[in-house]
Amino acid sequence: MRIDIITLFPEMFEGPFSHSIVKRAIEKGLAEIHLHQLRDYSTDKHKRVDDYAFSGGAGMVMMIEPVARCIAALKAERGYDAVIYTSPDGQLLDQPLANRLSGFNNLILLCGHYKGVDERIREHLVTMEISIGNYVLSGGELAAAVISDSIIRLIPGVLTDESSALSDSFQNNLVSPPVYTRPRDFNGWVVPEILLSGNERIIEEWKYNQSVERTKIRRPELLND
């Protein structure tokens, strides 16, 4: 999978993409991430990418020209399955959406800034809009990093134990069961005896029941889906 991210702040991605699972996916050649500085596509001598809103009012608006030029340059090289704009009023990212996106080959992620982007970008250039939650971030970069991470870990071969993505919370509309490691007893706080029994079938049943009980208490709305 190839993800092209169009951003005013490419440096913001250095952290999220250079550690752990995403880093490994890139090293294994299972994921490619390409960062594009939007200013490089401005024809303005000051490399401006924003302007005042026609209606007046507070806040600058991202201009269509640099975005259109950047997307056109990418599309001239290869086809894209989706051009995604990160926006608080987009479709809410959830596990089924991450699963669907992980099946795509080439994605463009456009990070918004300022008061938003010229509406014509959303009408004519973007094919999907995704929000990572009902709150407003300072820009789309953190959302793009979250979306990328949620997709990349699902690409076959990225996780060493194939089943571990399948047993993630939400994959079956249930949250994960509790997990424990050594010591068995910490100051009298003990690990549930059943997990030490060695009986695989009973342990699996216990985990499933824990998942169901936890989901009822913590995220009951998942059971209604």
Ligand code: ADE
């Ligand atoms: N940009 C600003 N806030 C956002 C959010 N919640 N999700 C996606 N993009 C955003």
